[in-house]
Amino acid sequence: MTAAPETAAPETLTETLTDTSADDSTHDHPTATAAGRPVDDTPSGGAYVRFVLVLGALIAIGPLTIDTYLPALPAITRDLGASESAVQLTLTGILLGMGLGQLLVGPLADAVGRRRPLIAGLALHIAASVFCAFAPSIQVLTVGRVLQGLGNAAVAVVSMAMVRDQFAGSAAATMLSRLMLVMGLAPVLAPTLGGAILQVTSWRGVFVLLAVAGTMMVTLASFALRETLPVHRRRRLAFRPVVATYGSLLRDRTFVGLVLISGLMFATLFSYIGGSSFVLQDIYGLSVAQFGLVFGLNSLGFLTGSQVNPFLLRRFEPRLLVRAGVTIGAVAALLMLTSAATGFGGLPLILAPLWFILFACGLTLPNTPALALTRHGEAAGTAAALLGAAQFVIGGAAAPLIGAMGSGSAVPMTLVMALTASLALVVATLTLRGRVVPA
Template sequence: MTAAPDTLETTSPVVPPQAAETAVAPAPATPEPPEAPTGRSYVRFVLVLGALIAIGPLTIDTYLPALPSITRDLAASESAVQGTLTGILLGMGLGQLLVGPLADAVGRRRPLIAGLALHIAASVFCAFAPSIELLTAGRAVQGLGNAAVAVVSMAMVRDLFAGSAAATMLSRLMLVMGLAPVLAPTLGGFILQLTSWRGVFVILAVAGVLMVTLASLALRETLPVERRRPLAARAVLSTYAGLLRDRTFVGLVLISGLMFATLFSYIGGSSFVLQDIYGLTVAQFGLAFGVNSLGFLSGSQLNPFLLKRYAPRQLVRVGVSIGATAALVLLASAATGFGGLVLILVPLWFLLFACGLTLPNTPALALTRHGEAAGTAAALLGASQFVIGGAAAPVIGLMGSDSAVPMALVMATTASLAALVAARTLRVAVVSA
């Protein structure tokens, strides 16, 4: 039994140079990956990719203050309105399974631009949706478009970086994209003061136009033609099967998905809990949401400094432990009423801190293991996040909205499961046959 290195090695085979020298007809050398950006190019890459990734949380979070008004305007139940959140999350999750192999076959830029175009069209559709069913369908299509952005962004990072460098890059991206959930509810509240919830989707369509322009002008292709994989059903299924046979990869995917479910349980339930139960106004909710989002930013931005001393897997273990503890405190406070609003907001801050510390490291570890199929691996990783996260949101609505207990219970369950899976997965990651 031997210890694996801190930054898990890729599984791509390496041909010894001696064999290449003695072979009669040597195979072409594996093409070198594109050179990683440095200096100003690095900063520009972070800003551009971060802005593109932000379209996802911006699409999800901007309309959160409007959930109660959508409920009234479309004469829908709270569970049905929370289903619109499920719609976009499932669209993003399942869409990634399709976009991932496509991005490995045709490169990164074309799926990215096509996905942003689909986001624009779906946003316009949502702005005019006459029923909750059509709004949910439009949100699902929005998710399909945003799936391309999520997959391509992760794959581009893996094309250029690996291991701790990838985790650091993802933390930098989360600084940029983390501004979206901080500002989005406040932006949504401001829009609601000027117009109805439909205006939110008009703004999202405009944002999509800006993002597709930025992607077209500022991002180069990062996947050389020589490294692309065939887009054939058998090859795609074989790649997915290979990923699912990797126990460590699957464990990291589950941890990431469960922590994402914890995050989206908060996103889906906090509007009703903080406004309807604790009486916060739209403006106060936007402020509370922003403060808690700073917990997420704090965890993600502390991560690069911690990576200089600790391995990514160690930080994952610490992150899920903090998350599980905070979630159990939240559940106890919600069930007993002890501490009031303060003991709701404080554990939520630490829960989001735990998500910010964990979520940059799990994909970095997972994708480093499978750099030869980064798009497909990123798709499976992203799909698990959004499918598990999407399944968590309506559960809260189905359990009722008379207290904060449903939201706290779901968050405690997902965070505790993440900690249990991490205990097993990280032991496997450290020890190998």
């Protein structure tokens, strides 16, 4: 890869919002702004650390909601008398809720600011978690998961938009990597936490815990997070302007490519999340505790990729890191598929490529939104919504494919992961050839 110029520290905005070329002459201008405020007003020092911790804790509610109940999937199947594919639809439900909900929340966050949609979304998450805890059937549970997804969509959009309000370019990618260090603890700890809950209560207790977590998060957001979108930068909430904004985003070939790459890598990640509990427990015979341990160790691959990213950004452009990430992911996924199809290497040759696939996701996913949102900072909420919707809709569509192909081997899970990772590599090759600059 070709080395890029040294990037600015994460607390410094490195690109203006209106630049339409690769010219860097405005980078050091003292009046360059993010979200309409001077560069000097962006978080730095202790404020930067607090911003990372608070926003990271809020973003963690999403993976916590998804991952904590993974060890309970077989128990839910038995308790509600449901099929494996029907239970996997509960995972699809939350992903679709998060995806479609972001399309609604994005324009709203650009119109009324960030804090109100965030707090409303957390309140919906709490109510939906209680609803799931008392679900009498798999159909009702699926509806509850969709509602959870809608609530979490607000958290996902607003958090991403808040980052773009104050950072751009490599600084935004670095900030997102820092957030992933905080939120990355959720998928590491969540399955183990879910397994521990199952030792003392039923799967319904998992949703009670999620309601308690939501209560803590809405309190944190109310008192520790200030508004980042000034009134003068808010956009009118009307049907035609919203459609026009989405249309302009979809006409940006590079933006669409970044959206597809992000969505396909999310599909790779969520194919693992949706299929791993059945593959590792039912096929390879791991216990609930062993599954939680293996899931946590593999999640460290994601954390490693996301935390290596800021150091690599000092030498390489985010575009090059995206291409490196999807290449690593595709090669590892094809190796894992070969092992699953032939039986060669057994469980070790399934787990080793999995670690590198999650590493590739950790390397890719901070950079795709940073590049995409830098191109459209004037509509960060709407752009973040389209980006997030693609991630969760594509990810949600991948999960039931695994169940539809059967559960007798690891081939369905590994095949879907290999397809999505390989498609991400193809899209990156076609759309990220030149330098990515603001649109």
